[in-house]
Amino acid sequence: MKAVILAAGRGTRMRHLTATIPKPLLKVKGKAFIERLIFALPSEVDEVIVVIGYKGDKIREFLGSRFRGKRIRYVQNNRITLGNAYSLMLTRDFFEPRERFIVMYADEVTSQREIKRCLSHKFSWVTHIVEVKEKASVATLSSTGRIIHVVEKPKRPSSNLVPGGILLINADIFSCRLRKHQNGEYYLTSMMAQFIKSHPVMAVAGTKNLYFSTPEDIDRFNKAQ
Numbered sequence: 001m002k003a004v005i006l007a008a009g010r011g012t013r014m015r016h017l018t019a020t021i022p023k024p025l026l027k028v029k030g031k032a033f034i035e036r037l038i039f040a041l042p043s044e045v046d047e048v049i050v051v052i053g054y055k056g057d058k059i060r061e062f063l064g065s066r067f068r069g070k071r072i073r074y075v076q077n078n079r080i081t082l083g084n085a086y087s088l089m090l091t092r093d094f095f096e097p098r099e100r101f102i103v104m105y106a107d108e109v110t111s112q113r114e115i116k117r118c119l120s121h122k123f124s125w126v127t128h129i130v131e132v133k134e135k136a137s138v139a140t141l142s143s144t145g146r147i148i149h150v151v152e153k154p155k156r157p158s159s160n161l162v163p164g165g166i167l168l169i170n171a172d173i174f175s176c177r178l179r180k181h182q183n184g185e186y187y188l189t190s191m192m193a194q195f196i197k198s199h200p201v202m203a204v205a206g207t208k209n210l211y212f213s214t215p216e217d218i219d220r221f222n223k224a225q
Contacts, residue, residue, distance in 0.1 A: 001044045002094065005037060006087045006165075006188075007106035008053030008077040013213050022055040024106035025062060028212070028221055033107050034059065038068050040110045042119065045102065047071045049094055051087040053080035083185030085178050095171040103188070105165025107212045109221070117204045118168045125192070126166040126206040136162040136211070137189045139203065147201045152181055152189040164206050169195060 011023030018026070024034040031039075038048060048070050052059050056076065063072045075090045088103065095101060100122075102115070110126065118124040125147055127139055138157045140149040150163055169192075176191040195201065212218060 001101065002047045002049060002099075003041055003045045003102040003104060004088065004091050005034060005048060005050045005104045005106050006084045007034060007059055008051050008056070008080045008087045009084070009106075010054040010080060011107070014215060017215055017218075018054075020055075021058055022052075024059060026107075026218065028109060028218055032062070033109070033212075034063070036109055037104050037106065038063075038070060040112050040115050041070065041102070042112060042115055044119070045070065047073065049073050049075060049091050050106075051075045051077050051090055053077040053087075081185070083181070083187055085186040085188045085191050088188055088191075089174065089178065092171070092174040095174075098170050098172060100168065100170045103165075103167040103169060108165035109210060109212075110166050110206070114166065114204065114206060118166060121168065121200075121202040121204070123170070123199050123201040124168045124204050125201050126164040127203045128162050128164050128206045128210050129208045130160055130162050130211060131209055137187070139163045141203050145203050147196050147203050150189055150193050150196065152187045153183075161203075162211075163189065163192070164210070166204075166206070167192070167201075169199070169201070172199065 007024040011018040025032045065072055077087050137152045138159055139147050139161050142148050173195050176194040178186045179190040181187055
């Protein structure tokens with residue numbers, strides 16, 4: 001099984017922290033984001049495709065061609081301002097039709113237990129309850145826990161349930177259209193809004209208030225018990 005880590009972004013809201021290193025190499029509780037993600041992957045995942053962009057050479061140096069027993073392959077994104085959906089589309093040639101795979105945002109924190117819960121479903125998406133909901137996308141669930149609606153950064157959020165950066169999908173995602181947000185980026189959320197219409201994507205409950213947009217978010221996580 002393969003996993004894709006979307007690690008091309010600049011992380012501008014991290015301010016001085018990403019002046020010399022990319023956001024995926026910032027440390028939370030002593031380990032880099034991208035290191036934590038690969039540690040969380042189960043043995044079923046034997047290949048990781050990392051989409052790099054901003055200071056991607058440092059990520060190559062950190063991971064090499066193998067990391068924690070998994071083959072590491074790289075895709076270069078030279079248009080990082082186009083967003084994470086564009087980054088994902090760059091990996092489409094690595095997959096057979098309908099092949100299932102994991103997608104991970106490189107500034108996410110997860111665990112082996114959480115990934116295993118994702119793999120217990122055919123398709124899944126980790127979601128978080130957050131207090132500051134106006135900055136994020138919003139998900140709506142059915143009574144059975146299936147994600148039935150998702151929208152990226154709505155002006156008036158209808159809930160505080162936010163889809164996170166851990167997804168289990170298949171190669172059908174590459175048939176979904178890229179749709180430009182009003183800020184000029186192409187978000188994976190807009191592709192998933194199409195994917196969930198014909199694929200049963202189940203919500204997997206993640207840690208409350210887990211997000212990393214600013215240095216203060218990292219400090220908050222590091223201080224948490």
